Amino acid sequence: MRLWRLAGLIVGLCAWGLLVSLGQVSIEPRAKPSPKQDALPRPDLRVDTNLVLIPITVCDPQGRPVVGLEKQNFRLYDERQEQPISQFSTDDQPVAVGMVFDTSSSMGAKLHRSRAAAQEFFKLANPEDEFLLVEFSDRPRLVIPLTSNPGPIENELVFTKSKGSTALIDAVLLAAQQLKKSKKEQKALLVVTDGGDNNSRYTYKELVDYLRESEVQVYAIGVFELPGARGTVEEMNGPGLLTKISELNGGRAFSAEAAELPDIAIKIGVELRNRYVLGYAPSAQPRDGKYHNVVVRVVPPRGLPPLHSHWRRGYYAPAD
Numbered sequence: 266m267r268l269w270r271l272a273g274l275i276v277g278l279c280a281w282g283l284l285v286s287l288g289q290v291s292i293e294p295r296a297k298p299s300p301k302q303d304a305l306p307r308p309d310l311r312v313d314t315n316l317v318l319i320p321i322t323v324c325d326p327q328g329r330p331v332v333g334l335e336k337q338n339f340r341l342y343d344e345r346q347e348q349p350i351s352q353f354s355t356d357d358q359p360v361a362v363g364m365v366f367d368t369s370s371s372m373g374a375k376l377h378r379s380r381a382a383a384q385e386f387f388k389l390a391n392p393e394d395e396f397l398l399v400e401f402s403d404r405p406r407l408v409i410p411l412t413s414n415p416g417p418i419e420n421e422l423v424f425t426k427s428k429g430s431t432a433l434i435d436a437v438l439l440a441a442q443q444l445k446k447s448k449k450e451q452k453a454l455l456v457v458t459d460g461g462d463n464n465s466r467y468t469y470k471e472l473v474d475y476l477r478e479s480e481v482q483v484y485a486i487g488v489f490e491l492p493g494a495r496g497t498v499e500e501m502n503g504p505g506l507l508t509k510i511s512e513l514n515g516g517r518a519f520s521a522e523a524a525e526l527p528d529i530a531i532k533i534g535v536e537l538r539n540r541y542v543l544g545y546a547p548s549a550q551p552r553d554g555k556y557h558n559v560v561v562r563v564v565p566p567r568g569l570p571p572l573h574s575h576w577r578r579g580y581y582a583p584a585d
Contacts, residue, residue, distance in 0.1 A: 352544030
């Protein structure tokens with residue numbers, strides 16, 4: 266039986282060789298992997314998908330979100346040049362939120378109201394939302410990683426104790442990095458703190474650069490000392506720090522007394538679910554890898570009072 270198989274194999278090889286010699290079969294070497302598309306540019310065909318999306322929240326003089334606006338109610342400028350808005354939508358999609366909770370020693374008497382603020386915020390959660398918890402004092406700690414159930418976060422906050430100094434910048438950076446693991450398109454941080462930073466390893470500039478690239482919105486609730494009260498330099502700089510990092514991507518910073526925290530948390534939750542998204546392709550098609558500033562003006566319909574808006578302040582252009 267083996268002799269028959271061997272004979273058949275020899276006959277097959279001879280036939281194959283004959284076909285090759287007659288030119289009826291061509292044997293080609295294995296194709297090499299083709300180079301990347303951008304390594305061999307074609308001047309006759311180029312497709313650019315340089316679409317920039319700018320989320321924006323519009324509020325009335327009382328701070329309530331304004332809904333029902335149309336594309337013609339917005340003017341958008343990229344480096345002072347007006348751009349046609351090619352895409353326009355309202356946004357109420359699931360959101361990934363990182364709770365950044367200050368447990369430093371100065372928060373002692375304010376922890377009760379801060380916990381209540383978190384509870385009110387979670388009451389507005391949708392089943393598709395995701396959450397995480399970063400607590401910070403001397404250093405930040407990821408206490409609860411991404412989860413669709415806010416219950417463990419609420420339970421954890423019940424047992425928080427205040428001690429140590431304030432590593433605010435490190436905590437915001439850690440939470441933003443953890444949010445990258447979420448597949449949700451809308452990502453935001455809710456920062457609850459009572460002062461500035463006095464113990465971070467990272468710098469303000471490093472945080473700003475990261476937030477600009479990540480496009481994470483920052484909403485901050487600052488429980489600051491009463492005006493005129495004496496505090497450290499870091500505490501005095503706290504409001505300015507929170508305002509600057511919040512405004513980068515269209516978030517907001519609120520200054521509040523402890524009793525106001527729950528109401529402000531509700532307001533932030535409503536804002537996150539009532540925003541507009543403006544899309545445009547920059548007319549100059551910049552590909553310089555630099556940060557480009559964006560300004561949005563709201564043109565309210567006739568009869569409405571002046572409106573306030575918060576939007577993503579810029580973007581990094583792609584680089585060739």
